[in-house]
Amino acid sequence: MLLQEGYRDRFTILELFSQPANHQLPPKRLNNFLLEHLVKKYIERTFVQFYLCGPALFMKMAEFTLKTMGYDPSRIFKENFVIDTPPPPAFMIDAEPKKVTIYMKHNQYQLQVKYPESILQAALKHQVHLPYSCRGGRCSTCTVRLLAGKIKMSINDVLTEKDIEAGLALTCVGYAETDVVLQVE
Ligand code: FES
Structure with a gap:
């Protein structure tokens, strides 16, 4: 008013x-x-x-x-104030483990991620503290820049087509389709 x-x-x-x-x-x-x-x-x-x-x-x-x-x-x-539990990914990608390299705050981490684990889940399991909040593809806190490889996202309510073309991806709903290299900005 x-x-x-x-x-x-x-x-x-x-x-x-x-x-x-x-x-x-x-x-x-x-x-x-x-x-x-x-x-x-x-x-x-x-x-x-x-x-x-x-x-x-x-x-x-x-x-x-x-x-x-x-x-x-x-x-x-x-x-979004209420985040539904993200459904499991509706697609299958090959279940061979993928190598994920992460650059974050001048450190480099390497981990293996195996479908159906998301990149964020794998990182947290290995004590790599990637940023996150909603875990449901809706807040963008977990956005990273993809330097190499392919990530498939099961949900994306925040990144635009332009963001994705520019290499941004969400790790909470992101699944490595190939070996990938990521930068946390
Ligand atoms: S943690 Fe919110 S979009 Fe990934």
Whole structure:
């Protein structure tokens, strides 16, 4: 509300109540039809960025709607407070152990990682304290730069296509497809 008062000319709050206290108001719950309608009505396409916060299914609905409307995923940001336990990887990569080399704070570590262990799991097991937080591909704390090799991620809610092209990867949901070399930045 303070923001709205301070920036009256360029800040609008829309309030939708599924159970309005004022019975004159029609109940409204944000769904994909309503979201699409509101976005078309209120948002200039050029410089928009979307920040989503709420229950996981709500954010999925909003993200899906925005992507279907043609908005670039790099313009959609989400705030996750509850992290589901990440499901096991839905793919199989060959179960031969892979050599993972990690450069972190002027140190070099080498470990063997064997599918279905993620790189983060293997590192922690070997007392290599890679950074992490959610362990579910949603916060980006565990981001590393891939210097060589291939990593497959089972979930990725934070890195954009550009990030991935630039060599960034998540270790918490990252599985070594080949021997890999990583840099913790
Ligand atoms: S620890 Fe959060 S994305 Fe990996």
